[in-house]
Amino acid sequence: MKNKTYLKASLREIAYSKGRFIAIILIILLGTMLFVGIKAAGPILNSSASRYVDSHELSDLQVVSTGGLTEDDLAAAKKVKDANVEPGYQFFYADPDKNEVVQVFSYDPQQKQNQLVVTEGRLPKTDNEVILDTKAKDNGYKIGDTYKINDADQLKEASYKIVGFANSPIFISTGERGLSNVGNGQVDYFAYIPKEQFKSEVYGIFYLTFEQTKDLETYDSDYEDKVKEKSEQLETLFADRPQERLAEIQSEAQEKLNPEKTKVADGLAELEQAETQLSQQTAFASQLPVEQRAQLVAAQEQLAENRQQLTEAQSKIEEQEQSLADMKEPSYSFHQRSDNPGFQEYGDLSERIAAIANVFPVFFFFIAALITFTTMTRMVEENRREIGTLKALGYSKFEISKKYFIYALSAAAIGILLGSVIGTEALPRIIFALSSERYNFDQVHIYYLPRPIIQASIAFVLASLGSALLVLMKDLREKPAQLLQPKAPKPGKRIFLEYIKPLWARLSFNQKVSYRNLLRYKSRMVMAIIGISGCAGLMVAGVGLKDSLSSVTAKQFGPIIDYQGIVTLSDDADNPADRQAVETVFDQEGQVTASLPSFNEAIEIRQSGQGTQQLTMMVPQSSKDFADYVHLRNREEKTVRLDDHGAAITEKVAELFDLKEGDSLTIYDSEQQPIKLKISHIVENYLGNFLYMSKDYYQTITDDSYQPNAFFLQTKSMSEKQENQLSEELLTSEKVVNTSFVSQQIQTQEDSMANLDAIVLIFVVLSGLLAFVVLYNLTNINVSERIRELSTIKVLGFFDKEVTMYIFRENVIFTLLGIVVGYGVGIVLTAFILRQASMENVIFPLVIHWTAYVISGGLTIVFTLIVMAVTHVKLKHINMIDALKSNE
Template sequence: MTQSSKRFISLLCMALLGVGFYAGISSTSQDMLSTLDTYLDQTQAYDLQIQSTLGLSKSDVASLEKLADIDSVQGIYAKDALIEPAVPQKTATKNDETAIAKVMGLPQKRNQLTLVKGRLPQKDSEIVVEAGYLTKNKVKIGESIKMTDPELTQSTFKIVGTVKSPLYFSKVHRGTTTLGDGKIDYFMYVKSSVFKQEVYSAIALTVKGAKQEMTSQTVYLDKISAAKKEVERIKRAQEKQRFETVYADDLTPAALASGQVKRDSLPPAKWYITDRQDDAGYKDFIDATKSIAKVGRVFPVVFYVIAVLISLVSMARMVEEDRSEIGTLKALGFSNAAIALKYVLFSLVATLVGGVIGMVIGLNLIPRLIWNIYTTLFAIPKFIVLFQPGYCLTGLAIALICICGGALIAVYRELIYTPSILMRPKAPKAGKRILLEYVPIMWNRFSFSNKIVMRNLFRYKTRATVTILGIAGCTALILAGFGLKDAITDIVNYQYDHVFRYDKLVALKASTDDKTLLNALSQDEQIAHIANISMATKEVSSHGKAYDVTVVVPDDRTTFKQVISLNDINQDKQVVPLTGNQAIVSQKLAKLLKVKEKDTITFKDNRDQTHQIKVGKIVENYIQNYVYLPKSVSQDIFGTYETNIIAIKLKDKLSAQADQKFDAALMTHPSVANVINSKTTVTMINDTMTSLNLVVLILIVSSAILAFVVMYNLATINISERKREIATLKVLGFYHQETDAYITKENTIFTLVGIILGLISGVYLCHFIISTCETDTLMFVSHVNTISFVFATSLTVSFTLIVNIITHFSLKKIDMIDALKNIE
């Protein structure tokens, strides 16, 4: 180990990188999931949540408590309210009049708060807020805020602390509202006695046995599904009971007989049963863990392949240097196993030491780095790093097989010879005429030293092949990392530039007349196009697989194509019309369902009856899954058509302030339930994608470190193999610069060939990783930008230059007398 310290350190670094990267990136997903699960368990977060159009009563709570699968039930008071500081802050980042908060009653047992600063409210006039409200509005604990809502007993509240809530651990998603611009800005908590309302806004439920399971995993989801079915069995009875209670005065026999009131005209009581999967922030978190896990399955494979290659060459050189010693040992009667043990122990110790160091660094550093990236999106108090023995032992086992296996192969390739052959020095490789020598026009133009370099390139074929493959592999890894970054970055731009061309989606209230709104929109000079659309989530299936997708049905095809482009993926993205009696399916959904044009997909209507529709075209789409149906086809399947969305395309882009006023004006209309602003959606998606980009950056850095280790290791082996040759050149009078060129020219040529092969293979590796890492609702843009090729090439070239500088000093240290001593 001391005599071959560089080789030992090289193997150690290979094991460190391989095991550390594999264990670190593989455990990150599980650490993040465990962190979320622990946080939700500690705060007693809901498993199911129920909301109703007419509120929820204590009778509903009592009925839910009787269900066998339900562990606990808690009513929630909540209101959306306009907020403003009691003393206006001139430096506030948002207009006070449009700031909207979700105000909730302090939880009793479920959805418990984490106190960050200060204390919880003890009086009706006190409130706790999220930290973001203080920082964005430059307000301090102890100051007051005003809240406009007639259903609250107080209008002015003193801020007594900041909290974190398991309902809002996502910093991006705060939900929607019918107030202001339709977007909730902050969450706040007051005492439940502050609310005047007699009924609950929502009911939170926990499921028996769910807490013991890992959230989002199959066993947990099965328990939630069973509990949800049990809740649905009492749903209709409770809806009917609530309807009768609310409209008791209107439903008297006298009122009904007079004809003044009709039962069907009264707004119904409708329950909405949701679980954690329906929360956008929760779904983003789970999708992030899945993406990281998928990346962790692909990148380490390439790491280990390169490790095998380098380890084999490194150990082969070590065995060759000890050739005469091995022959002597065999002659003295030592067994092949005893002789091989030395080299196995050498590689074993290097692998174990490197592997253990890699485990420690990988398990602690990589998950924390990635988590620090995601803290910009998620507010969870404490990150939990678990010791994952499975990943560690698997990573170490692979490294031992790769590196120690390479050592065994190398030593047994020599042990097959007899002692007499081994004790003689190995004959140097014979020089041969190369193909270029048969082309005098080119060959005669080379200088003497360049001719030597060209002959040496083909003289040491194994070393040349390994060097080229090593550099190609590392370049491919680096390019794949940059390519993955390109794919992630571009999906938002492609979705909202190529497919969705609208600027606003206006969600309409159920059973309302939208003619007045349409007239107002058609006369607005800021609007270029409007389109009436029906959007609903439906189940679609094919080949035994079923998915919930958004079904889009336009009222008019002419206006529809102005706001959404249906670009055929099989015809160079040409826009296709929504005609005939066929469905148009988004690209990712077609891939999931394994359908092509002219195949059929199956819909379920509201009565659970199935309808088969032929796939007309498959169109470009990158975020979520969509099926587009003509109006007549939708009516045949689902019954009557009803517009519930109006898509708006503006003539010009509005400033942030003007955009906000436009949304706020829309929200004042009685038909409007919500306004979805494309700018807001793009910002939220970009925030998520930026975090994933930074994860990819870690992959690129790791690949770059591997590239440097590989190139340095190969350069060291090259010098050790040719010490006598280099010493001879020095004795013959070659200057340092000429001796350097003798080696560095070879490195440069190998690097150029390796880069070319690496860039080609990197494109394919990138496409493979992209197809592996995609989630069910994302379709990455499978391309690599030109600048990524430049970056990957520049990194590899810069490492070559660094290695050449190191080589220069290594060549200067060669002792000519010692190197030229007779081996005998």
């Protein structure tokens, strides 16, 4: 009966202090929701992507070759264990009339890999039908329209009927379709045409999937390692194929030339006989009639014309034979899923979320747990008399503690349960919804991650139950008589302001009381400032993250990169005449204001214990002119010039490989040949990894002659249409394989950073909610601790506004101090998060605009005013009789 009555009393405590109970639940809920939700967001987004690509059988690897793929290549690919290989056709087509570039694939209904996701219409059923990329609808295409591809070398027909639109798992991005070697270099959309329409004798692409990757998440390291292993096996199997394929192409072409060569040789032999006979007849021409002499002259002219034609044909054949002899080996490329347009960008989003989740939610979580600890501690202290009474009545320590166990565990359980469910169900969906317009994924797959839920449960149970236990252990050691007596108030002390007499004398009585109370209850002041500064800091960090992530392009392009484009030359453009032809295009278009030849090459750095790092080596023709295109400087803002004593390397690579100025480094070029060099400068850089060196130093360390293969371009301000036009003209010259504009890099980077807007919005909103709950809770604790004091001054004749100001002055000081400290916390927290979120090829600069401080400080002040308005109503209804209950 006793236990039943006490249980009712325990439940009644929840009803009596429902404001505090709800506040504890809300704090735990918010902390758990952000911690669990953000921790789960990255894995859930990755899992959703994995389910999408797996359900549509996205290939693990794609093999393409500049020389086409033969049955021998197919046999080599099938030697990889557990490999499913499906050959197909593809080519790029540039429509000159519509200024469109399309990637044309072969459609085979029997093909299992890379299944199209029809968004409108249907798949092709007959040879004269085509299904287009959903993105093609933006170009005005409709179902039922006639679609034309005038490429007689590739397709049997030129006109096809559009029967549908679709997405492909190869292109998960809604806007990006990759690069091409025709048109302006950018693919606008794709098209699938029945394979029977393709005329090519060789395949254009192989798709491969592996049995060993079936059950692996596509963004997991296990999957990446397995695919990398298979890719290396393929590369080994295809190691000799470039040389063999070159021999095949040369042999096939020579076989086609031989009949022509024989025909010309026979023609020349016959011609020589005819010329011999004609010369014999000409010897007696003077004895012939006029008509016959005229016929001899005509025959001579005809033979001369025939000889010229045969000689030209012979020269042409010789040129073709020379071209065959000079032909370079075709290259074989092995593309993983991460090489598909948009695929790695989506994976980077998840990695950034995971990096942020290791810092921001944990700090948020710490503030929530701290306030929960404070609230529960105060609750137990308020019940000292009740504890003393129960102890005097003979209740055991365990029986007395049960009430607080129930209270703490109930609040923690409800908060953790709701926070885990809302966090897992809502936050990943919100992030997915706000970023899904950039990707073709149809839905997010939600599942619960046990680890963050368990971590949150342990932390908040310790914060709520542990705080109650700590105070109970102390109070239960005391005797009932001591517990029944209220704690004596802290003695008044002179504060340092009192020693500044001119200032102290000018303060009102109420102001003096407020300042004394601030320093009298130091623990309360510290807790209030910690709670407010933590929340203000979280809001600064939330907005600061957006500012910092968005500033990468502003820090990189302009201050460092000061060119507008890079033109990459083809392999056979290896002489000054070819480069002059490209420069002629620059002059014709009139948009290029300056250009600088350079040798650019992708290189690798390898080091034990550190993954292989790829970077771009740039060797400008003129180091002096290069300073106008790339402003090299170190972290001390000192300008760096390329010299003949070493190379300059960007700071992220130096950090990854622990490199310092003066160190030696071995790099591997595109042919995997080692090159040893010295690091003379480490330069500032935010996007990408680069190695710069002078032409003379390059020739010294490689013993090779310098041969530019690219141009840096500085241009007038150009529209996208003008950039495309310049790219198209350069590709038409057949000396250029690609033109990359900085504007495209900027847009890609900004789009990538825009994916994190959802995260930032969630952080700011939840930090604001936590700030409001913290302020409300701390103010309630302050009022409940001083209820007798407030009742007493009310009895003494203080008006309601004066009583409120008694508390309000302290809260204003707490708030202002908390905001100032919070600014510092926000800066430190932002810097730490950015360091955790940095990637192998990106450094995020610490940039926090004034808006972050205004939003943080402004919201905190607004929340303080709202809380004080609610507190004012509460203080107006204080029962002054409480003052008479005081034994003080």
